[in-house]
Amino acid sequence: MAEWEAVIGLEVHVQLATASKLFCGAPVGDATGPNQNVDPVTLGMPGVLPVLNREAVELAIRVGLALGCDIAEHSRFARKHYFYPDLPKGYQISQYDQPLIVGGGVWAAVDGAERFFELTRIHLEEDAGKTIHSSSASKSFVDFNRACVPLVEIVSEPCMRTAGEAVAYLKALHQIVVAVGASDGNLEKGNFRCDANVSVRERGATQLGTRTEIKNVNSFRFVGRAIDYEVHRQCNVIESGGAVVQETRLWDEAGGRTRSMRSKEHAHDYRYFPDPDLMVLEVPRRWVEEIFEALPELPRDRRQRFEREYALTPYDAEVLTQTVYRADYFESVAAATDDAKLAANWITGELLAALNKDGVELDAGSPVSPEALAEMLRLLIGGVISGKMAKQCFAAMYAQGVGPSAWVEEHGGQITDEGAIEQEVQRVLDANPGQVSAYRAGKVKLLGFFVGQVMKATRGKANPQSVNAIARRLLDA
Amino acid sequence: MSADALLDRSLTEQVAALRAREVTSAALTEAALARIGRDNPRLNAGITVDRVAALSAAAAIDAKRSAGAEIGPLSGVPVGLKDMICTEGLRTTAASKILDTFIPPYDATVAARIRSAGGVIVGKLNQDEFAMGSSNENSAYGPVRNPVDETRSPGGSSGGSAAAVAARHCALTLGTDTGGSIRQPASFCGVVGVKPTYGRVSRWGVVAFASSLDQVGPLTATVEDAAIALDVLMGHDPKDSTSIVGAPESVAAALDRGVGGLKIGIPAEYFTQGCDEEVAAAVRKALSTYERLGATLVDVSLPHTPYAVATYYLIATAEASSNLARYDGVRYGRRAEAYSGLADMYGRSRAEGFGDEVKRRVMLGTYALSAGYYDAYYLKAQRVRTLISRDFARAFERCDVIAAPTSPVTAIGLGERVADPLQMYLLDVFTIPASLAGLPCMSLPCADRDGGGLPIGLQLIAPPLQEGRMISAAAAYEREVSHG
Incomplete structure (x- = not known):
């Protein structure tokens, strides 16, 4: 039987710790209820326009510099189109062919050895809202608090071979984005979430196998389990004569498995094109240098x-x-x-x-x-x-x-006065003549007993080294 | 002079009368509302009239004036806005059923500027749906009739804005111009219409059709009035990232500069392509007037002109397909009453909400952006757009402004071209190139109307940010023909 090798690439979405949203002044953060952190721009109302949040760009650049990436002097925002109720404008403002950040990588310790995992790119984009399906009524609800919240998407090369490597990479990456103050990295709130691209091939092969994408796994443990499951599943498919289908799969934690969400035939044509509402993002070298100087x-x-x-x-x-x-x-x-x-x-x-x-x-x-x-x-x-x-x-x-x-x-403090300690030791020796004789007859292990008695008598305050030395000196005399 | 009679005068004269306290803003607004009430059932220039808010705004201005406070340059004159321009608390439909019930919680920057300059917004004007059209026949609220000849179209898409000035409902209206939507109706209705340099006027709060082309501008009876309005409208807006930074020079201050020594470029391409002889003759006559005033005529060439309409209909439709994706019935606007499931809700809401021309352009634009077609259509169109801009840049090495017909024809009959979208698209053949290049451009009347003929528009196009130069050239012509 062939020996299989997994090929894993990760896309991590990190929410940037800005005060306001990526393209408007609506606040980011905990809200008192649904649809509180919204304004006309967040809601995609007619005629509204995006204005880029400078703080978000700075935080993204911090991440890029911390990961040794190149910061593009000119980058561009593009519209990514699909229809979904939690996507207010019918498109997401993202970056496509001209991302803000390229290259770089993450050092992570795998089984005690330092490894370098290469990055493809990091780009800025806005988050979507959240659709909540009601179980009872034939209704769904949408909460736009998250919509337009700034994210960086950090895309790795398909450079990982095991779930363990993927988890080590994620932990190291998480540590860095938090350390540079770019994100709170809160996993429970989904402020650091991961999509994993997984394929398998025969060990030694140079071509990549057909990949599946596991969506939205938001704990390190689950990522490891989801990848392990998926690698296993793909090997089984191939070994039983089948072919892996390119598709998006969801990790079902309760069932301990991934399941199909949508296949390539239903894949979107996102119709990317440069967003005409936003200018080319110009990042002067001097600004990058300032951010670099200020990096922790x-x-x-x-x-x-x-x-x-x-x-x-x-x-x-x-x-x-x-x-x-x-x-x-x-x-x-x-x-x-x-x-x-x-x-x-x-x-x-x-x-x-x-x-x-x-x-x-x-x-x-x-x-x-x-x-x-x-x-x-x-x-x-x-x-x-x-x-x-x-x-x-x-x-x-x-x-x-x-x-x-x-x-x-x-x-009370420690008793360090040698005279006082000697008095205490002497008292213990006097009270235990049998043990003294036994010690002197060769049962030297009894030293511990005498020391213990002294410590007990001083309620632990006598300096143990002094007690030890003095007891030995008196016993051996 | 009665308030009603004052409506027939220019914006400048209305402002003067208000400042001299010969009339109150309330009286002038009341008179305008009365005219609108009288004419609108016939002309259909307005979609929504805001009687209560208009009268209260006018009364507030009058009170301020009585108290001796400074009133802005518009001094309490009635103003109408194209229904693409969002008005806080006042329904804004973009002439679409999908926004029939939409009441914006915000003012477009241009609406706010009109208000703070002392303009009284009396209502929202009819147009082609989402500004997609050249005859105002694509409105969900019915076509507008041209006040000059009510069997004819006022042009489009800002047909209501041009008709409202021509019918003297308001001395100032705002339109939007994406490929000629201010200039062409101005030409058809015999009024002045200006599209400033792209980025000169904020697009914040203006319903988007094609974001890289859309620009708001004034329609007025005279060039001087347009200059006053431009000074109110133009300027940087931090809420629009494409807004040009820096304070523009006053256009009104340039009015009297004259045309002595001005080099006017005449592009041969604009006098051939299906241009009516009557239109060409009127424009040539205007050019000879310019020569008499001391300007020099220079032949220039804009060789990529024949590709402009095709280029425009790729770029504008692509952007429109994206901009109109937000009308999904989820957050505001029309949602179909009956549907089964999400896709059906989208499909029915948009099918019911959008008119035919909007659907046509959304489909064209979606196609142009599709995987596998993007390079051949959208990207190539952007390259041609660059060539068209370069044509203008080269021409402006040899001249100061370019003069040409605004439209190849005079106002078309209602219903004349509705069955043939391509013929309709060709109405914009002379206005589209300057739009693609983002240049300031305008239309002013140049027909000799003594014989009862239809209005003809002279188009002036200037280099970027040269609104002042363009307006001074237009003003010189206007002075000559009105005094001559």
């Missing part, structure tokens, strides 16, 4: 810098650069404690574990501020509290919002 450090650059500058493990660097806030948080704590490794351990360990348990991401609303964590770590470094106390202190900070110094005030 990109996730991959930051990750590599963290490894280099802070000697973090690749894993820690990866975890700490997942979001811009995490990375900023880390750098702030690292700077305030002068111990990056300790900061990284506490953030990736205690802090993220606690947040993860609560199912929330580290952000400005998180219970432990970087300043508070740094303060606590400074107490730890200075020996005011022990590692064990630090964990107790952190738990109180996380759960009750207690400040580190207040906690120390209440619970």
Whole structure:
């Protein structure tokens, strides 16, 4: 039997984080109800005209620059025609033969190795509204809140071979568009959604097989599952003597399968032509340079810098650069404690574990501020509290919002006075003569017992290293 | 002078009388409404009359004037707008059944400019449906009759706008010109009609026919009146991305410049192609008047003229097929009462809502943009359009303005060409080229009407943004023939 290889290309629609729509002043964002964020332009009323939103162009250029693309000095908007009730004008204003952004690519880690996935193009376009089919009445409803909202469509080359690669690509892309502030990347709201073009061919073949397009999958997990299913389905079709039909398929998450939505015979002739209501989009070099200068450090650059500058493990660097806030948080704590490794351990360990348990991401609303964590770590470094106390202190900070110094005030700091510790050790030795004899007869493992007793007696406040050393010295004397 | 008698005078004279408080805006508006009420059942120039709002706007202007406040250059004169121009709160139909009930929640920029200049909008004027036609016989509200000869067409598509000026309902109306829709009816009705440079007047709120060609302009009884109106209408509008940036020079200020030393280009192509001898003779006579006034006549050639009509009917229909896609019965306008399913709803709503000519052009345009045909039709038409623009650019290296007939014929009889769309399309053979080139152009009456003949239009075409030069040439001729 032949060995099959999948060929996957992705088209990702990313909603740009503008205040108003792509071609009018209607607001973008959460609405109080359907058809609130609309105006005559959104609704495609007679005689209205589009005016391009400069902020949307800037955000698109940010994405393009972050992905190493070329920004076209001249690009053009085109009308893409089809009839559907949620498309107000009977056409979508998009870009066709002259997109704003071409080339570039996405670096993503696949099974621990960095891979580069090439992009074909990125273009600006307006979103459509939303049709809501009522189950009871023979009626449908349309909500135009989304209509005319700015999107970039990011089109990859057919350069992926596995669902895992596709998911890694999507995660890296998502991280970048959010990091540069171009989008909130909200998957639940559909602000980052993916269509996958999938075909299979015999391994080694150079020609592409017939592809299907899987529409509108809006979670990383579902994309992986949908692609895996579709590759499997196409292999089965071919192996059982059939041919893959070029068509659009929908991912049915409940059924765990893709199903046919429309075939090529029903494919639209979109009748693209340049939109005569809009001028050629001129992007001066100087503007591109300004946008480039203002770009934040990109996730991959930051990750590599963290490894280099802070000697973090690749894993820690990866975890700490997942979001811009995490990375900023880390750098702030690292700077305030002068111990990056300790900061990284506490953030990736205690802090993220606690947040993860609560199912929330580290952000400005998180219970432990970087300043508070740094303060606590400074107490730890200075020996005011022990590692064990630090964990107790952190738990109180996380759960009750207690400040580190207040906690120390209440619970007392670590006992580091050697004389005081020696007194405590001596007291424990005196109270346990049997164990002392056993230790001295060779049962050296009992050291832990004595240390434990001392810690218990001091309610954990004695410096464990000192306790250890002093107990050993007294026992071995 | 009575308010009614003042209606027979020019816009300039009406403004003067209002400023001198010889008449109130309310009285003049009332008189205009009375004339409209008297004539409209016969002429059918208007679709919607806005009596209450007009009288209240006029009263407000009168009150402002009484209070000593500054009134804009239109001073309270009644103005009619072609029904392509959206008016807030006032039905705007584009003469189509599909928009029969449409009341815009916004003013077109030109409507807002008329209002803020002190114009009183009395109503919405008849036209060909979506401005598609050359005889005003494609209106869902019936044809308009030409006030000069009521058995004849007023031309189109701005037939109502030209007829309303010719019948002296209003001294100023606005039309739209895509391939000649202001100039040709102005020619048929014996009035002045101007299409400014593409981008000079905002298209915001003007129902789109062919976006790369559509332009609003004034129709008036005199050239001076047109100049006053142009100064009100022209100017940058941030709501229209194709609007030209920068403030235009005053056209009215150019009125008295004269034509001494002006080089007038005469394109041979415009005196051959099916041009009536009577029309050609009248235009030649006007040209000799220009020579007498000190202008020089220069022969120029516009060799791609024969391809203009075909080019236009590809580009304009392609854009129209796209622009009219929004009339789907979903959000506003007409929806078929009975239908089964979405496709049927679209099909029936559009079948019932659109007239034959609109359907014809939507189908032509859809075809021209279809996969596999785009390059051969739409793209090639755009290339020819560039050649036509280049023709004009070359001609303007040798002359300052171009003069030619507006229409090859005088007003056609109602019903004369309705059965033959191609013959109808050829009525625009002389107006289409300047539209494709986006140039400022106008028609002014040049027939010797003493013998009771029909009006004939002299067309002037100027280089981009040279409305002032064009208007000064038109004004010089007008002064000569009215005083001579």
